[in-house]
Amino acid sequence: MTDKLADEDFCPAPWTSLYIEPDGRIDNCCISRNFIGNMNNVTDVNEIMVGGKNKNIQQLFLQNELPVGCAMCKPSLGVTHQKNFLNLYPKPNNELYQEGKFELKYLDARWSNTCNLACVYCGPELSSTWAKELEIEKIDPTDTTKKTYKIASDKSNLLIDYVLDNVHTLTSVYLAGGEPLLMKENQLLIQAIKEKNPRCHILVNTNLTQIKNSKIVSDLLSLENKVNWLISIDDTQERFEYLRYPAKWSEFEENFEFLKSKVNPSNDITLNMVFNSLNAITIWDTIDYMMAKTSLKGITLSLYVSHGHVGPWDPRQLPIEFQQQAMTRMDRPHYKKLDGWQRIYDYLSENTCEQQIIIWEQLARTDRRRKLDSSKIFPEIYKYKTSRQNQLRE
DSSP: OOOBOOGGGOOOHHHHEEEEOTTSEEESSSSOOOOOEETTSOSOHHHHHHSHHHHHHHHHHHTTBOOGGGTTOOGGGTOOHHHHHHHHSOOTTOTTOSTTOOOOOEEEEOOOOOOSOOOTTOOTTTOHHHHHHTTOOOOOTTOTTSOOOSOOHHHHHHHHHHHHHTGGGOOEEEEOSSOGGGOHHHHHHHHHHHHHOTTOEEEEEEOSTTOSSOHHHHHHHHSTTSEEEEEEOOOOHHHHHHHTTTOOHHHHHHHHHHHHHHSOHHHHEEEEEEEOTTSTTTHHHHHHHHHHHOOOSEEEEEEOOOSSSOOTTSGGGSOHHHHHHHHHHHOSHHHHTSBTHHHHHHHHHHOOSOOOOOHHHHHHHHHHHHTOOHHHHOHHHHHHHHHHHHHHHO
């Protein structure tokens, strides 16, 4: 079933954008659930982009119909990727927007799950450190009986070769992961952009651990005014270290100062913060702390939501009283201007889910595996554990 679209709801992504997932899946953007192809099943990237499912999606947009896999991209849900693409690549009088055509302009590359951190709300799909911790082996992706978390090397080569062959048409690149500053593909890509397309804009989503003595970083810093840095941080001190294990807060601050000395923070640095059950109140203290340190380009708030169930890191896993405290804490004028604030506030306001209160079980498992003590780090959450246990006894 499809919905009729107005002209302003047209999306250029099927003609211009390539999104790469660590397991080899390809789509038009990170919000789409169309899954137009998989590198484990083809030998030609262009075959995916100009034919098959992507061609069908193009046809639907040309008929002013919304593909089912694009249903999540709505301003009402706090998602505006379509509007961003349309601003970048307007539709009127553009000969590109015909069925079966594609020109690589926007790249969202997550080449593999390579990452040196195992953030508590992440998992092995996006973190090799998580995979190692859970003792998941890198297996043959053609074996459908098991799950793989890394593109096979030959498929990765096909992808990077395709991108390098089309590097001259790129206008925007988003590098994420995993940790993008650890990926060899990005070193090749940045070098090619530097040599062949230095006008291309690059956004790097990094945990900041690899910022020093890196050839990728050196090349990025040489592309003046064309690189923006999206820095992942969810809390401070020992809370930061628990959430973004095994990162160290002192190293993060040192690396942040290093980057700040190389770029203009008010133009180039945005904080990327994940609002979840462990920082529902203290994330606002972190925002105040970082804003006091320097002027920033912006702060983006992402809402952690478990799909299909209410998982332990979902903020609505917390008792209602705690959610209400979070809403009171965030209800201040300077927070309301932040990208993502409204979606978080609305999500807590709905408060329609049935709480399972499984957060403490997950914390206990994490503590055992990593030899940590979350009760000392998140005392305000454990305060409600006793209250909840007493309620269940009554």
